[in-house]
Amino acid sequence: MSVRTQSSEQSAETVHRAGFACFVGRPNAGKSTLTNALVGQKVAITSNRPQTTRHTVRGIVHRPDAQLILVDTPGLHKPRTLLGERLNDVVRTTWAEVDVIGFCLPADQKLGPGDRFIAKELAGIKKTPKVAVVTKTDLVDSKTLAEQLIAIDQLAKELGFEWAEIVPVSAVGDQQVELLADLLVPLLPEGPALYPEGDLTDEPEQVMVAELIREAALEGVRDELPHSIAVVVEEMLPREDRPAERPLLDIHANVYIERPSQKGIIIGPKGKRLKEVGIKSRKQIEALLGTPVFLDLHVKVAKDWQRDPKQLRKLGF
Numbered sequence: 001m002s003v004r005t006q007s008s009e010q011s012a013e014t015v016h017r018a019g020f021a022c023f024v025g026r027p028n029a030g031k032s033t034l035t036n037a038l039v040g041q042k043v044a045i046t047s048n049r050p051q052t053t054r055h056t057v058r059g060i061v062h063r064p065d066a067q068l069i070l071v072d073t074p075g076l077h078k079p080r081t082l083l084g085e086r087l088n089d090v091v092r093t094t095w096a097e098v099d100v101i102g103f104c105l106p107a108d109q110k111l112g113p114g115d116r117f118i119a120k121e122l123a124g125i126k127k128t129p130k131v132a133v134v135t136k137t138d139l140v141d142s143k144t145l146a147e148q149l150i151a152i153d154q155l156a157k158e159l160g161f162e163w164a165e166i167v168p169v170s171a172v173g174d175q176q177v178e179l180l181a182d183l184l185v186p187l188l189p190e191g192p193a194l195y196p197e198g199d200l201t202d203e204p205e206q207v208m209v210a211e212l213i214r215e216a217a218l219e220g221v222r223d224e225l226p227h228s229i230a231v232v233v234e235e236m237l238p239r240e241d242r243p244a245e246r247p248l249l250d251i252h253a254n255v256y257i258e259r260p261s262q263k264g265i266i267i268g269p270k271g272k273r274l275k276e277v278g279i280k281s282r283k284q285i286e287a288l289l290g291t292p293v294f295l296d297l298h299v300k301v302a303k304d305w306q307r308d309p310k311q312l313r314k315l316g317f
Helices: 031-039 082-097 113-123 142-159 177-187 205-218 260-267 269-289 309-314
Strands: 017-024 057-063 066-072 100-106 130-135 165-168 230-238 249-257 293-301
Touching: 017 031, 017 082, 017 177, 031 057, 031 066, 031 100, 031 130, 031 177, 057 177, 066 177, 082 113, 082 309, 100 113, 100 177, 113 142, 130 142, 130 177, 142 165, 165 177, 205 230, 205 249, 205 269, 249 260, 249 269, 260 269, 260 293, 269 293
Parallel strands: 017 066, 017 100, 100 130, 130 165, 249 293
Antiparallel strands: 057 066, 230 249
């Protein structure tokens, strides 16, 4: 078993490589945080609530020798709703199309049935190299980490495949994140860059704005409404009659919930919560777009949208 803790010498030849990697793992295994750490900017929505990533957010890591495009898939899980099934389909399609798969396993949690479920699926994908990424190493001591590394190595052996690499990282402590990139790059095909320098993601801005609003709306009400929130940005328009040096972008967005009883939770007493959501997400949106924003938020009920194919389509799934 080779666990990598420092980068091997760069080879003399300078081949440029470019390709796609995706991080998989149980919900909340640290996939989005890792994507953000590698790209060096917030592109994937992160939260401590499982299953917040619904779109394939791509983070792009630009290096002199390579371009690594990170495809962030939703966590694979045993589906209970139509939305769940659709998310799992998205995951499998993505796996079949990437050049390397990073399986994120938190250092502070013993391997469970969820990890096995994913590892089994991975064992069925023969050609793609698989890297085990042991996340959240800042939360454990070295003995626990060593045990986890051995267990992860064993898991692959039992299922009849081998990890291309096993890499312990801490995205929060910024430990070994660069090393992970060093190890993923050689697994990519040779070729020119696929995105212009400076691009960090190919998500349409509207989708990213919706995700930032959704992240802010989930803040503090995760236990009550974990998955019942969808956000649709209806329009983003520059305000007319503004002087060129003081532009303002008007964003109108709807926050959808499943039941009327949830409305009060999102809006809060005297509209206080919704106002906080607006202030928080507006700051993030302005940072993302680099322009002042006027954000107009409305809360609407879309009854049981997670189970209704028509509603799912309307909300972009």
